[in-house]
Amino acid sequence: MKEVTFGQYYPVDSFIHRMDPRLKIVFLIGFIVAIFLADNFYGLAACAGVLILAVALSRVPVGKVLRAVRGILFLVIFTAAINILFHTGEHVYWQWSIFSVTREGILFSAYLILRLVLLVVCSSLLTYTTTPVSLTDGIESLLTPLKWIRFPVHALALIMSIALRFIPILMDETDRIKNAQKARGADFESGGPIKRIKAFIPILVPLLLSAFRRADELGDAMDARCYGGKTRTKYKKLHFTWRDLLGFLLLAALITGVVLLRIYVGEML
């Protein structure tokens, strides 16, 4: 299980890696808005262009980025097929019973595929270039306004970061316990499904116990350091830099462009 690196963070130093996580989250949201505002090929091409630039700047290998698309390949093909077969339109190429292939259907599916791919690539780029910890920091900072309505932003962020922090620890622990039981002859690979599920009891029981033990210890450690005071300072402060300004300007330009294309070029079907 050591081979599974948690999250997707790809540790290189790049323009995108150095950007403020807040800006990256805002960029992702803005980008998604742009994708769905764009109703013609020029708009989507502009979005794709911006994303390709971002991928190039991030220094994450293209293969890695495309691997994220592989995960939704089935979804993409399935939705595209359904859309092609059921979308009705004027230019009919082929028809049988309730199924029909139309020009509009094909175009609509093409948009859909493009949107889905852009969406997935952009969000995976965020996780490739941002550590889970700074992502949580970013989310916490962005949610700060909710404090006005007494929403426990801070507690939520803490829960998120503890959960994220514990995943690799528990995976390590699972690995260790699994090895220990293997050394005592436990067999996790053979037998029917029930036997296999039963084989996991010697892992699950110690794992649960250790998770509770760790939670207890963490709680005690936090109490011992007087956690829960009103104000808390950050070890890593988030800084808005020229990179983020550039990113923001690019996003603004993209959305403006897409909106202008929507007004002046209009829907292309």
Place this chain on the structure above:
Amino acid sequence: MRIVCENLSYTYNEGSPFAAKALDGVTLTIEEGEFFGVIGHTGSGKSTFVQHLNGLLRLPTSLKKYKPKKRKKSENEAPMSVLRVGEFDLTSKNTDFRALRKRVGMVFQYPEYQLFAETVEKDVAFGLENFAEKGQKPTEEEVKRAVSDALATVGLDYNEVASKSPFDLSGGQKRRVAIAGVIVTKPEVLILDEPAAGLDPLGKQELMELLHKIHGDWCKTVVIVSHDMDEIAENCTRAAVFSEGKIAMCASPKELFSHAEELLSLGLDIPLTAKLVLALKERGIEIDCDYTVEDFVQKVLARKGGRA
């Protein structure tokens, strides 16, 4: 069982940006009958090494999916790895790893965290039932005898603890139960990763006495991973020092700790006796001992007696 290891290398997360080389060309032979110590810093590769010995970490050549690469003549090509434990060849795909694990027992660090069963008896018997040959399930009598033997070996009374939940025991008792769960199958080679970590001095001493007891009996070879140098000096016949995935030194404690400065330069500790020998040396008093407390005291007393 003789353990022969040549050019063993291991990299975690190979081919990813997180790749970390844990072992780098380790060559080491552990003879049958040794009480062998493995010393090193955290991250020096010592745990990775011992996990190879019972096949928990496997050489790439022993994995099913391994396909021999086309031989490319290159200068950097790593020499062939050899890893043999007794008659088991761990580089081969055809090795019966279950049979190997039955004969090479492994006690992990903090073994008490691997306890899971409702009763001590069931937990200790876990290995026994797993290693039983197919169709030859041990009878209740056999299980009871083996479990009570194992518990007696670790100094626990069967009638007292067998039906208790392992989680109701004290920390030291839990560790004993966990060790009993490994030695219940009487492995010929017993590997222990930091067995004394977190025990009080008396607990440590009792644990070492226990190991010596079984070492003289059915357990032929004991390998302990430790960074407590006093433990190594007192107990081991030989010890290997791991540093950055390589073996920096391998010798008897007597020879090893006579290179005290070298060990210190590797950032490792030395036994108290070696520290005293160094301090005495600075004052011009040479003491030639094997660094066990007993021998050191005798030599010092002999010297003092000689002067008076």
